[in-house]
Amino acid sequence: MNKGVNRRTLGTSLLRLGFILIALVVVLFPYLWVLLSSLKSPAQLSRPGDLLFEPILNNWIAVLTAEIPQNFLNSLFVGCATVAISLLVGTPAAYAIGRHRAGGRLTRFGILTSELMPPAVLVVPLFAISFFLHINGSLLAVAASHLTFVLPVVTWFLIGFFEAVPNELEEQALVDGYGRFAAFRKVVLPQVLPGVAAAGIFGFVLSWNDLFYALILAGGQTKTLPVAIAGYNTFRGVELGEMSVAILVAVIPVLVLSFFIQKRLVRGIGGGGLKY
Amino acid sequence: MLPLLLVLGAIVAYPLGYSLWLSLRDYEILQSTDVSFVGLEQYTQLFSDRDYLAAMRNTFVFVAVAVSLELVIGLALALTLRRQRFVRNLTRSLLLTPMFVTPIAVGLMFRFLLDDQLGVIPQLLDKVGVSIPFFNTQLALFSLALIDVWQWTPFMLLLLLAGLESLPEQPFEAARVDGASAWMTFTRVTLPLLRPIIVVAVLIRSLDALKVFEYVFAITQGGPGTATETIQFHVYRTGFQFYRLSEAAAMAWTLMIVVMAIIVVLFWQFTKGQE
Numbered sequence: 271m272n273k274g275v276n277r278r279t280l281g282t283s284l285l286r287l288g289f290i291l292i293a294l295v296v297v298l299f300p301y302l303w304v305l306l307s308s309l310k311s312p313a314q315l316s317r318p319g320d321l322l323f324e325p326i327l328n329n330w331i332a333v334l335t336a337e338i339p340q341n342f343l344n345s346l347f348v349g350c351a352t353v354a355i356s357l358l359v360g361t362p363a364a365y366a367i368g369r370h371r372a373g374g375r376l377t378r379f380g381i382l383t384s385e386l387m388p389p390a391v392l393v394v395p396l397f398a399i400s401f402f403l404h405i406n407g408s409l410l411a412v413a414a415s416h417l418t419f420v421l422p423v424v425t426w427f428l429i430g431f432f433e434a435v436p437n438e439l440e441e442q443a444l445v446d447g448y449g450r451f452a453a454f455r456k457v458v459l460p461q462v463l464p465g466v467a468a469a470g471i472f473g474f475v476l477s478w479n480d481l482f483y484a485l486i487l488a489g490g491q492t493k494t495l496p497v498a499i500a501g502y503n504t505f506r507g508v509e510l511g512e513m514s515v516a517i518l519v520a521v522i523p524v525l526v527l528s529f530f531i532q533k534r535l536v537r538g539i540g541g542g543g544l545k546y
Numbered sequence: 547m548l549p550l551l552l553v554l555g556a557i558v559a560y561p562l563g564y565s566l567w568l569s570l571r572d573y574e575i576l577q578s579t580d581v582s583f584v585g586l587e588q589y590t591q592l593f594s595d596r597d598y599l600a601a602m603r604n605t606f607v608f609v610a611v612a613v614s615l616e617l618v619i620g621l622a623l624a625l626t627l628r629r630q631r632f633v634r635n636l637t638r639s640l641l642l643t644p645m646f647v648t649p650i651a652v653g654l655m656f657r658f659l660l661d662d663q664l665g666v667i668p669q670l671l672d673k674v675g676v677s678i679p680f681f682n683t684q685l686a687l688f689s690l691a692l693i694d695v696w697q698w699t700p701f702m703l704l705l706l707l708a709g710l711e712s713l714p715e716q717p718f719e720a721a722r723v724d725g726a727s728a729w730m731t732f733t734r735v736t737l738p739l740l741r742p743i744i745v746v747a748v749l750i751r752s753l754d755a756l757k758v759f760e761y762v763f764a765i766t767q768g769g770p771g772t773a774t775e776t777i778q779f780h781v782y783r784t785g786f787q788f789y790r791l792s793e794a795a796a797m798a799w800t801l802m803i804v805v806m807a808i809i810v811v812l813f814w815q816f817t818k819g820q821e
Contacts, residue, residue: 286626286629289622297641297644297696300656316663316664384558386805387558388757388778388801388802390757390782390797390798390801392558393781393782394791397785397791399561418561475646481650482759482782486786496649502654517651520651521648524648525647536708539705
């Protein structure tokens with residue numbers, strides 16, 4: 271009897287392990303393949319079955335001496351500008367909403383709606399407006415469009431973190447003679463700093479990954495990385511290697527960043543409303 | 547909070563109103579002198595526009611297939627990972643990575659992994675005598691949904707795992723004492739307790755999947771025919787390749803109505819836990 275149970279638990283353990291291993295292979299295989307492809311010559315790329323090949327750096331050199339570094343800087347600029355404004359505007363708002371229930375349900379609803387709104391609705395007017403303001407094709411237009419989703423995401427993200435700060439802390443600070451603003455800055459803010467960092471990184475990743483707005487609003491000189499990558503879309507065999515390099519250039523930074531925020535993501539997505 | 551309202555007002559509310567205004571007119575950017583008010587004409591025309599209707603249908607099929615697969619696989623993975631001890635954090639971190647990868651890069655990666663001449667997956671399948679035309683008329687939409695599954699199952703996993711790990715111990719103890727089987731415990735205890743978080747995860751994911759654009763743009767450009775034309779891609783084409791801005795705005799607004807309905811349900815779920 272006991273033996274039977276043991277055999278069964280061993281069986282399920284193996285099954286679990288197998289399932290996890292399959293999932294890991296499915297997740298990691300595409301990364302590995304792109305990495306390998308970035309080191310292949312065009313001739314080798316046309317024979318994907320060959321596992322042994324002599325790695326070359328031609329693709330990397332070609333991509334890194336072309337426009338990709340400029341695209342990288344464009345994306346970096348847009349991401350940083352968007353996140354900076356979002357944190358500056360969103361943090362006090364999240365504090366007011368999370369701690370003092372400012373604005374009530376309607377404000378929360380508005381933030382959630384802006385966060386999840388399909389870009390298809392906003393892109394037409396944003397395009398027309400930037401056309402009239404003569405900023406179409408500029409990084410400014412792209413950054414403004416990214417603000418439409420990064421700002422609400424960051425604010426929503428932070429509400430949960432402000433709600434988690436115990437009330438007593440702030441009250442104590444007020445008793446100790448701090449003003450409201452000083453209490454916010456010196457006592458509450460340090461408590462939520464990890465959340466602020468996570469929200470900023472999350473917002474940056476969202477901005478970095480956007481293709482839709484950038485494709486429509488950016489111009490020839492102001493292409494962001496996703497737009498540049500989409501440009502390799504011609505799919506002539508020759509460009510496959512270079513495309514792989516460009517993909518890695520775009521993906522590696524966000525993957526590295528993602529490891530820092532995974533633990534805080536759930537609370538951020540819940541926006542203080544998700545009890546788990 | 548005032549700055550937030552001002553900024554959101556300027557960049558979200560104003561364009562939103564502007565888009566509604568556009569959708570009621572007959573506006574094409576190349577003829578900006580002739581902007582007559584046409585009322586709901588743009589909207590009524592949509593319902594006899596075959597491409598639009600195909601795009602709507604494709605989008606809903608895509609969302610249904612992708613999100614339900616993500617839920618099932620995500621739940622299975624979450625249940626498996628909960629028990630795991632060995633290299634636990636590393637496994638989780640690696641499994642979560644796809645959701646952070648630039649979607650256009652995901653699209654292109656799979657485009658060339660699945661390509662019938664240069665792709666390694668068709669070659670491997672060929673060796674065991676299977677040949678799947680991933681991007682033909684019948685399968686293309688389904689293949690795109692599978693790519694979505696690769697990228698976004700981690701999101702489900704993330705939320706469901708957090709949900710599972712915060713469940714109270716007590717109901718499970720009770721089930722064990724009563725001698726419930728594993729399956730009974732899962733359907734009668736785990737699932738009901740997990741329901742709120744499942745609802746939230748499915749709704750957020752559906753809203754996100756409704757916006758699918760990058761995979762279509764990277765791989766099929768809506769084809770073959772209109773087999774993979776999704777609504778966001780159709781808006782892009784109409785508005786920015788043919789510059790029929792009013793028509794695009796009207797299409798976007800029909801999508802917005804669906805989205806708003808889902809957001810209302812989602813918001814209700816979010817605030818329910820607070821009272």
